[in-house]
Amino acid sequence: MMQTVTTLAPPRTAAERAWGLLFQFVMSLDVYWDELSEELGLPTSQAHALIVLTDAPVPMSHLAGLMHCDASNVTGLVDRLEQRGLVERRPTPSDRRVKLVALTSKGRRLRDQALVLVARPHPTIAALSAADQKTLHEILRRALS
Amino acid sequence: MMQTVTTLAPPRTAAERAWGLLFQFVMSLDVYWDELSEELGLPTSQAHALIVLTDAPVPMSHLAGLMHCDASNVTGLVDRLEQRGLVERRPTPSDRRVKLVALTSKGRRLRDQALVLVARPHPTIAALSAADQKTLHEILRRALS
């Protein structure tokens, strides 16, 4: 009788093998997020908001969409960002129900700083050869297209 | 006089270009984590704990290390996992200060289910050609080594 495999089956397909390593890398990034937030002096969610906001003011509900969270969260989130002087609420003349979230000049400066931090290649990627980095970029471009 | 560039500099090096796309992909994964947690019927942090736990019981402090969080968090986390019957606390005879976190049989079943879900290639990776998947795996293997 054939021996029965008692452990979970190992990855088989190329997709499973690639995803397995990518998942492992993604799992290791929680430290990266914590460091990023600390460098900015913000909780992770506020840092997240800062990164997705642009110079164009957006309705509260749109920010919720960008952050994939419920609109009710955005009220408190924007409250805290406003307390730090990073954003301000603006009325919308055409529809008085809508409030726009706009980065202040202080908010834009910190957002720019965040983008600089985020642009720094992760050590794991920086350590790759230039050829691997180029190939990785090409594959990811195809993956995200 | 040369024209001054007023926008942020675009990515230059191969590392910056590769990391830029990888960062973009990672940012898109919050939906993935939410779906994963929902499929397991657990909050994300409890799902995280389940994934990092093995059949070998570990001290509370070791679980904190695995999850990169403060030991004080683990008390409540294990409380909630214990309420669901997924883990149990066990004494350590050799050092009565130490408590071991051990998966129950129910916990092991859900952990196995979690590993199956996690092993499914992400759609973005699944859509790549087999050649790209193979190359991606090789590059990630070098990156993570």
Added chain:
DNA sequence: TATTGTTATACTCTATAACTATA
């Protein structure tokens, strides 16, 4: 004295439901 886990505290994030003011 040092360490493990717990508790107390404070802040933050998150979703659901009910509410308000507009439309």
Added chain:
DNA sequence: TATAGTTATAGAGTATAACAATA
């Protein structure tokens, strides 16, 4: 009626500091 944002509520994650039991 429907929508945008808020509030109330409840549960959960997070770090710091102080604490009890043990080493």
